[in-house]
Amino acid sequence: MKKYGRLLLAAVLMVVVLAGTGWAKAEGITIALGSEPTTLDPQIREDGGERAVNDNIYDTVLTRTPEGDMMPSLAAQMPKLVDADTWEVTLRSGITFHNGEPLNADAVVYSIKRVIDPEFNSEQISFFSTITDARATGDLTLHVITDGPDPILPTRLYWLKVVPPKHSKDPKFAENPVGTGPYRFVAWQRGQHIDLVRNEDYWGPAPQISSVRYRFIEEPGTRLAGLMAGEFDLITNLLPEFTSHVPKSVNVLGLEHPIIILNADDGVTKDARVRKALNYAVDKQALAQGLFEGFAQVAQGQLLSPSFFGYNDQVKAYSYDPDKAKKLIEEAGVKGQTIELIGTSGRWLKDRDLVEAVADFWKKAGLDVKVRIFEFNEYLNRLFDRKTRADGIFVVSSNELLDADKSFSAYYKAGGIGSSNTDETLAGLIDAARSETDEKKRENLYHQAVQLAYDQAYFVWLLNIEDIYGLSARLEWPGRVDARLLVREMQVR
């Protein structure tokens, strides 16, 4: 028996020693993501894990400052409108891909054609849906052609990762990405990690961090454990409660807006007074403070953040006024009636908690709230059910284009995938804005739409959630409004 004991001890010691050498820190950093990329082809999927990695391997034609302003990247300057549906893009010179292929107008044209090809069936097509064609007009200049006036084409080009024409035809391209970006791909151990190393020939300012390892961990608790154990330098989606427990944290107003879609056509919520009451009843500040520890802003009566195009700074959030809510509900004569609130659990940060908290506020306003939390698939059935709209559906809208169009088409516009109103005026405003190339006029249309929806209280606008990142003590990073994890903007002390 003694022999066994000693053997075991030896085994344990050996493993511990091995372990010690195994994860000793290299010079680079480790970033823990919530999900693993399913591919490293930058154009096929709409996938957070893939984007987090490829944002560092590839460059886009345009980019944004950390605050969200558009600026040229591979383009030498901002695109120019040639005629109503043609934009001219001029590229920087002297840039090459990691494998030596030159970056020129042909590469960009190729990339555009690749992503809009119906055969290619890209999930990113919604970003480029207006683009019909592109053609090179010189070595470094090209024209992008749209199916009509498209005011947000520059925003779309901010999504266009440029791929090398030759290498991207390689069947192994999805596992061996080659871009022009500040980091080169090294290895992908599926299920475990992806390694990148600094591109020493990068055309822009040289990044400080020499290498990055991405790990994929779905459980937020496990990610946090890794950060606290010193294994990770950056984790995403840190829970607000933990900002004081991790070495460092960064919070940036993010892209996510939890709202409740109210049924304006039927049920107790058909009455605008009730819809307003439901807005007044909710103490949004308390939700921000209580549930999110202050890491969320009260949404200002619209499905937009201040950094988004179309944001109307004249519209302010409904105040928290429980008495007014009660009064309105009594006026409408629906006191004590049942209102159904639909939500899901585990899909978005604190989704269930928000729903239950809101239900609690509504109850206090004098309604009988029936909360129904569905498993995600079933929840989607309700969200997309065009025939019978539930009284209230909780949803979290996420808008990566930073432009009103996407969210408004989906939730504001009558007939949109998640909209619960049949307001033709509102729909008209949104449609008009869609093809208006004059920025001022377009912005004005959105301002009107925001105001209209606000007055009608088609939604209960809750919060604008901040993205919180947990950082190791040695990592410096200010964060970005567009939630991109650009390693070149990070520094290790």
Add this chain to the structure above:
Amino acid sequence: MSQTNADSLEQALEQHRHEWVEKLFELGRELKRDKAGLVGVMLITALVLMAVFAPYIAPHDPTDQDLTARLAPPVWYEKGTLKHILGTDHLGRDVLSRTIHGARVSLWVGAAVVLLAGGFGVVMGLMAGYLGGRTDAFVMRWVDTQVAFPGLLLALIILAVIGPSLTTVVVVLALNGWMVYGRMTRSAVLSIRQSPYVEAAEVVGCRWPRVIFRHILPNLTSPLLTLGILEFARIVLAEAALSFLGLGIQPPATSWGLDVAMGKNYMFMAWWLVTIPGCAIAVTVLAINLVASWLRLISDPQEREKQFARHMAGAMRKKMHATIKKELEAP
């Protein structure tokens, strides 16, 4: 005449009652001897009482939120309050109340699954063992096939598809676990059928349901009871695991496994959120296991004898060591 008949009946009943009391006393005496069993029985009793009277015992409604008192620590911390003796969770719900109510779900699921699976398994086993022939072949082939299924995976998928809830969890776990009862019942029936008294009953012309219920089932009680209790422990763990994975009990219902899953995100700042429901599961299962091993002991005379011998051996060794020590010290 009828008077005497009634008297004798009365007497018989009295006798019967007496036997019952006697049996209970005997059990009590057995328990006194087996400390672990005693602890187990006491814990289970406490748990059952707690589950039954949960609404009266629990200081708060387990679903009552209080966003202003989130993640309050237990009372012995500086920031803890008597209002929430074991602290609160991330929504300000009282951990103690949730734990008390959680016992309901665990015990209810355990009992329901054992009864369902046990009932079905026993019926199938009886049919297979008693009817034999094709029925037997069919049932046993079914059992063999289902035993070779990747049970948990199927359970997860079915739960995900039809939507997890208390009922579906019970049904899925029961569907997954009836085979063991079936097998045991069948083999017991086969061996009991050979015994003279069942043969006699058959010769006399008892019909098979009667034979089964009067002669065979009573002999199965003791092994079935032990198996049922062991399965109970397994089911409590399984429910907790399913709920932990998010495919078991769904909020706003409470379950220990669910509470661990929700508390896990906060485990570094609020250890009590994982620890308390986790301990509740462990203690419950441990208590059930203790009772099961005690039951197995007292229901098996051979095992009892062995146990006694072990006990004596232990005592004797002690005595021997004492004598040797004395002898060594003597001169």
Add this chain to the structure above:
Amino acid sequence: MGRFIYRRLIHGLIVIMGVTIIVFVVTRMVGDPVQVMLPLESTLEQRAAFEKKLGLDRPIHIQFVDFMANIVRLDFGESLWQKRPAMDIVFEKLPMTILLTAVGIGFACVVAIPMGIIAALRPGGVVDRITVFVSLLGLSVPQFWLGLLFIVLFAVQFKILPTSGAATPAHIIMPALTMGLPTLARLVMLVRSSMIDELNQQYVKTSFAKGLPFVRVVGIHALRNAGLPIMTLVGWEVIRSLAGYSVVVETVFAWPGIGLTAIQAIERDDLILIQAIVFTAAVCVVVINIFMDFVYKLIDPRLKLT
């Protein structure tokens, strides 16, 4: 012998067919993968196109025939979630689970067998009673909770082991321990009770009467006889683990095995990947069962393979 293999294979086929049919029915019955797979804001046209691509618009019996034909070719199609052949994913993840299972159950065996034997030598003694109690405790602690405890203690508090993942040998320690502990507890109890039984057998007396050394009598004569139930349990534990029970441990430690993949596929309604995983699990169970029959035969020559 040939007949035995033949019969086991037939039974195995029935099992695999049964499982795949159940999964097929269950996944088509209620789930609508289209909704989940596409982004929230995608249009109805995009949805219809996607449905068509998956063949979900065809009648169910045609889908079934197709499905069966694909299984025969071991081709389940592309995972909806990862967009690559589902079997590729399975073959990538399965070895990780096998590794975890092997280390975890191996560890359990290495510790449990000597422990159980020592306890059995003096039933009722102090060592025995401690062993029994500790095993009962081990049986009672939920695995997921134990795993979390390990993470808090060894990874975050003492920082001696990594929290999650599978990059180095050190990464396997905590998952394997967590995986192995309940097995260890069950195994200790079983080794103990079967060793007590065996040590009371007549042949053990014979062996002692033959003057054989204690270690040989206990460790070879008695242990080999107790081997059958022990191997049965070990085999059952391996089957359990490969048939999905590893999911809890894999979830807690983000171990990239088949269990974690299964739960991710379930969450994403990736019915193709789910089918591939369950099919593989069923095959594993069948294969291990057949393998175990041969092991039994090896341990106990009396068994006839029929």
Add this chain to the structure above:
Amino acid sequence: MSASRNVPLLEVRDLVVNFYTRGGVVQASRGVSFQVDYGQTLGIVGESGSGKSVAVQAVMGLISTPGRIEGGDILFQGRSLLDQAGKKFVREVRGKDISMIFQDPMTSLNPVFTIGTQITEVLRHHMGMTRDQARRRAMDLLGLVDINAPEKRLKQYPYEMSGGMRQRVMIAMALACEPQLIIADEPTTALDVTIQAQILELLTDLQQRLQVSVILITHDLGVVAQLCHRVAVMYAGRIVEVGDADQVFASPVHPYTKGLIRATPRLDVVTERMVSIDGVPPDLISPPRGCAFSPRCDQAKKDCLRAQALTPLGDDRHVSCWCAIKGDTR
């Protein structure tokens, strides 16, 4: 002076063995004494539960929980097997100088090892033989116990053999190290009658050829008469009569011995009915005071309530019975 020839090969003195059970302390052996000389066969007879097996298992050191040797001594070649040094000694002699054949050949062999392994492991352990040597010797041994095709047999498992064959294997195993004493604990009880005769014949033959001492435990007096030089009759954990086999059978003294002999069916005498001893065997948890047989004895009187030690009757015969001693006028 050769010490080894002056002392008996095996001497058991006042052996006390108790078993601790839930029901109470079973006094399985209550002061048993006997001895075996070189080349001698001692038969121990008695009803089941009389403590025969316990006495010899004590010799082999096979008493284990819940049983315990609580008194007396066992001397092999004059050396105690029970004292501190004896514990080491017993390990040396067990299986080598003293070997044992058990009652039930079905369970006495390890079912999962081949016959060959089970025989050779004794040889390799005690004689330090190589695998090959041991195998050759094992084949010889199988020949010795009249098993043909030994080469094939060595590779077989116990379940592939008949009961008689297994008992032959057990005997071969017992003979393996050329022991000085073989203890046969009811070696034929579990076998068919025809096989019984063969096995007994084999044992007799081997005993004579190899000049080995044998303790034969049985409840079959016929076997004793046929095989043994001396016989000891046990009742309720004690020896009640011991002496030369022929003499004991010719003129039994103890009423129990008489009863036993009367109860043995004889083929050569036609009896009208089976004779049995009235009453039930005693309960060893609380054995009767004095002579344990007295409750069943038709000659019992007041004296029988006092214990009576084994009293020599001359001719190396001992008996423990008041009546017998008083009634004996020789």
